[in-house]
Amino acid sequence: MGKLFRNLTFWVLVAITGGILLGHYRPDLAQMQVLDQPFQLKVMGQELSVGKTLSEFLSGIFISLVKLFINPIIFLTITLGIVSMGDLKKVGRVGAKSLLYFEIVTTFALVIGILAAMLIQPGSGVDTSAVKGGDISKYTKGSEEFSWLKFLKDNFTLQVLIVAIITGVSLTFYKGKDKVVQFLQPLSKYIFxxxxxxxxxxxxxxxGGMAFTISKYGISTLLPLAKLMGTVYITMALFIFIVLYFILRMYRVSIFRFLKYIREELLVVLGTSSSEAALPTLMEKLERMGCSKSVVGLVVPTGYSFNLDGTTIYLSMCMIFLAQVFNVDLSFAQVLSIIGILMLTSKGAAGVTGSGFVVLASTLTAIKVIPVEGLALLLGVDRFMSEARAITNFIGNGVATIWIANNEKEFDRNKMELAFNRVHETEDVVKDNIEGETINH
Structure with missing residues (x-):
């Protein structure tokens, strides 16, 4: 029993259950105002925000604190990874292989989302009057076109990625790189x-995240869109347990053991609806299970911007859903156009609050067939589908890293077995005891 109470997974599950109960039975308490106005601050390119209600305040504090670690960890991991890799040709090969993998898998996710929506038809017979409309102006404003320059400008994480690559490459030519590495390695350990x-x-x-979601939107108001939610969750589950399963099976890695290994991070993502909340610890766990530091440092941060399997499925399904709601018969050419445009615009859906709606608005505006006003239908249900998006994105990036590490022969299966069997926990305890005894003596 004592071991259970020391388990973070147990307490996250308790917190999620408590948040649901509070949001459902005491929404007034969950929505109780604790600040006069929302607090927003931008630090190291990360938008930190804390809402004025109790539930928003609790979830905002945690997510904002985690965000502070993301860019420093990405910079240090990539820089040290490239220096340790040494061979610049290898750096370029891993980077190119990662982008090719991301494009193939996300395109596959796009097609799956569209086919599932066409087969199940969640938008058929939806009564639009049963769902309260919302102000969509903030999502449609400035969404007329997608710009790679704007994407780079708005995505500070991608900027950090580029700077880290340049720094790592530069250090490989610097004669005094050992001194720099000796400074960066302890710094990285302290940050982790x-x-x-x-x-x-x-x-x-x-x-806080669960209490906010349930108290603001409720469960009963989502019944008209339950079919869409069910379709999205089922499709993403199939993607994880079929597509990602076979990707890992190529190198004899079990998707089920991997999911068990990162279960604490998955619960954090579920509770906060943010893959950012567990991104740094995912990188650490991937290294611990046998992926080389250099591969983890290159693939995970890049995947954060380019490998958004869950978001891609969500966007494609919402496009078809809205077409069905408004009885728009899409031709085969229009469906291909949707796939082509989403392949481009979906790459801008990382690291920006409400980015899913911005991307969806961009695509609807470009297609000019489905009314953009249809976005108001999704406002209430979006939060409940964001958990599925974030979890699928999160798992997808982990799988991509493992696959590329194996493909590059930068994967240690012995470490994987130790990590999956939780042997490292025992080793850490023994190590701490030894260090403590050494200090005492």
Whole structure:
């Protein structure tokens, strides 16, 4: 029993359950105002925000704290990874292979989303009057066209990725690189140690996130769109347990053991609806299970911007859903156009709050067949589907890293077995005891 109470997974599950109960039975308490106005601050390219209600305040504090660690960890991991890799040809090969993998898998996700929506037809017979409309102006404003320059400008994480690559490559030519590495390696360890302390607040963030969602939207108001939600969740589950299953099976890695290994991170993502909340610890766990630091450092941050399997499925299904709601018969050419445009615009759906709606608005505007006003239908249900998006994106990036590490022969299966069997936890305890005894003596 004592071991259970020390388990972070247990407390996150308790927090999620508590958040649902509070949001359902005491929405007034969940929506109780604790700040006069929302607090927003931009630090190191990350938009940190804390809402004025109790539930938003709790979830916002946790997510904002985790965001502070993302860019420093990405910079240090990539820089040290490239320096340790040494061979610049290998760096280029891994980067090119990652982008090719991302494009193939996300395109496959797009097609799956469209086929599933066409087969199940969640938008057929939806009574639009049963769902309250909302102000969609903030989502449609400036969504007329997609610009790679704007995408780079708005995505600070991608900027950090580029700077880290340049720094890593530059250090390989620098004669005094050993001194720089000796400074960066301990710094990286301290940052990860600080992150571990912050992750102890994960139950607080999960509690606030769930309480906010249930108290604001409720469950009964979502019944008209339950079919869409069910379709999205089923499709993403099939993508994980069929597509990603076979991708890992190519290198004899079990998707089920991997999911069990990252279960704490998955619960954090579920509770907060944000893959950012567990991104740094995913990178650490992938290294611990045998992926080389250099591959993890290149693939995970790049995938954060380009490998959004869950978002891609969601966007394609919502497009077809809205077409069905408004009785728009899409031709085969128009469906191909949707796939082509989403292949481009979906790459801009990372790291920006409400980005899913912006991308959807961009695509609807470009297609000019489905009314953009249809976005108002999705406002209430979007939050409930964001958990599925974030979890699928999160798992997809982990699978991509494992696949590329194996493909590059940069994967240690012995480490994987130790990690999956949780042997490292025992080793860490023994190591801490030894270090403690050494200090005492």
């Amino acid at each position: 140690k600080g992150l571990h302390w912050v992750m102890l607040l994960a139950p607080v963030g999960a509690f």
